[in-house]
Amino acid sequence: MLLTPRTGTTGIGIPRTGSGDPAPRSRTRNSRRLKAALLASAVSVCLVAASAPPAPLGVGDRLFPTLGNPGYDVASYDLAFTYPGSNTKPLQAVTTIDAWTTETLDRINLDFAHGTVDTVEVDGRPATFASAGEDLVVTPERPISEGSWTRITVRHTSDPVSAKGQDGGWVRTKDGLAMANQADAAHLVFPCNDHPSDKAMFTIRVTAPNAYTAVANGLPAGVDKVGRNTTWTYRTQHPMATELAQVSIGRSAVLHRTGPHDLPMRDVVPAKDAKQLEPWLKKTPDQIAWMESKVGRYPFETYGLLMADASTGFELETQTISLFERDLFTEPAYPKWYVESIMVHELSHQWFGDSVSPRTWSDLWLNEGHATWYEELYAEEKAHRPMETRMKAAYAASDRWRAAGGPPALPKAPAPGQKISIFRPNVYDGAALALYALRQEIGRPAFERLERTWVSVHRDGTDTTADFEELASAISGRDLSDFFQGWLYGEKTPPMPGHPDWKSQAPVK
Structure with a gap:
């Protein structure tokens, strides 16, 4: 995600901040690591007594403690939406989830908070259901044993009209709808395990009046016209986090x-x-060719831009089809070099954030820091905007950013009612500054080898800051623990290698 600039585009470039089949081997590995990393701090028991009242669960994410659900690993989603021809009316929808259970479950918790559920089936049999917080709690006829392959089918509505206190999900455009699910809003659109640690394959079907065109993540898998309506089908070829799902419906x-x-x-x-x-x-x-020259082959089956005629306040790296505000490209106040660098920011997320996804939301800096890095590098190489100038300015502001938003890898929790407030300067230019310091510390050849290796080894996976630290130490040939402790977790910005004269301004008290 990149917040859209509203005033100016010079300086350090941050005015935008303003304030199915079984899972692939890599996902199986990640599931085991996820259990070790998250479930220890989550609900300690996944077997819920049938007599207990339904309760919301979570995978223990530090920033979003009730997001995601323990006890199963989703392999695939099949989403079917029927658009009524108006973006103010609910869509009829069917969500089918195929998953492996990782614990014996009397109940299955799904994240879902903004629609009416009509029926739920588990393995073809009717199941009872109830809401608990932002969870849909499903009770099958009999418990599902650990290691079972199970299918959950939910018939529901999907409401594009925002509920009070809810951000994201469907975005109403002038001629239809698009999606913006980051960080925690996919469950406002469809029932899911709404955490990036549980990636899955997607099939998306959209039925709409013939005057509309529907596009979604992945490759087209059929267009069927029946009478006044057309059904468009798309399938991903790689696993995807729920926050990266995209559906565009419009003229x-x-x-x-x-x-x-x-x-x-x-x-x-x-x-x-x-x-x-x-x-x-x-x-x-x-x-794309420029990015491939830096980090290797583009990781997905297709790419493109979705230019929405809507005011969102941000651009978004939805997998294989990045979401942009149309006005970013039509507003003459934005310099050409700046708009192009923003295009590269979202493109680079296809490697950093989409293909290699964060295990927890505290690992967000791995997404945004790298996207900002390549945005800046592109501006340096193509528009002669020196990265060092922007990094020096970022260094001056770094202590203030850390005080306001936390260190890059230990961001503060989102403000109440402002869930996207985790997207602060500390995870954009503050994180890119840490990458700049790393390049200064280990040298350009080792740094560039690290970048290529990271996206190659961890492709289609979910990974952590600790994984990045471990790989950087291995490639550089020395222990970088102290370096990363200061740059990613310290309250104060460490001295910049090679630039001892750089100073960071103290936070205003």
Whole structure:
């Protein structure tokens, strides 16, 4: 996610902050590691007594303690939405979840908070259900034993009209809908295990009146027109976190082009704006080639931009189809170099955040720090905007950012009612500053080898700050524990290697 600038675009570049089949081997490995890392701090017992009242659970995330659910590992989602032709009316929906149970379960908790549930089935049999907080608690006819393959089918509505106190989920555009689920809003759209540690394959079907076009993550898998409606089907070829799901429904033009290595690409734009936006869209293949020169092959089956005619306040790295505000490309106040660097920011997330996803939300800096890093590097190489200048300015502000938002790898919890407030400067330029310090510390060749190895070894996985620290130490050939302790967890910004004259301004008390 990148917050959209509202005033100016110079300086350090941060005005935007303003305030199924069984799981692949890598996911099985991650499931075991997840249990060790998270479930120890989560609910200690996943077997819920049938007589106990339904209760919300969570996987123990420090920033979102009730997000996600223990006891199962989702392998795939099948989402079916029927759009009524109005973005103010609920969509009819069916969500089918295939999962492995990792504990014996009398009840199954799903994250779901903004829709009406009609029926629930578990393995084809009716199940009872109740709401508890932001959980949908499902009770099957009989307990599901550990290690079972189970299917949960929920028939429900999906409401695009925001409920009080809820941010994200469906975004209403001028001609339809799009999704913005980061960080914790996918469960406002469909029942799920809404935590990035549990990635899964997705099939997404959208039925809409014939005048509309629907596009979703992954590759098209069929278009069926029946009478006045058309059903569009898409499937991912790689596992995806729920926060990265995307569905666009609108009077859209889908523009096709080819990227590096014959990568199929599609951009989705308001049909009326296709000609105006094409000069921006055609830049993407070269941007992909630039990123590949830095970190290796693009990790997914397709890519493109979704330019939504809506005011969201941010851009978002939804997997294989990044979400942008249309006005970012039509507002003349934004310099060309700046807009292009923002395009690269979201593109780089396809490697950092989408392919290699955070195990917990405290690992967010791995997403945003790297995306900011490549945004800055692109601006340096393509627009002659020196990274060192921006890093020096970021260093000056770093102590203030740490005081306000916490160190990069230990961010403070979101403000009440402002869940996306975890997206603070400390995880953007503050985290990129830590990467700059790391390059200074271990040298450019080792740093560049680390970047390539990280996205290659951990592709399609979920990983932690500790994993990154371990790999950096291995590649550099020395223990970097003290370095990372200061740069990622310290209250004060350590001295910058190679720049002892840089100073950080003290926080205002």
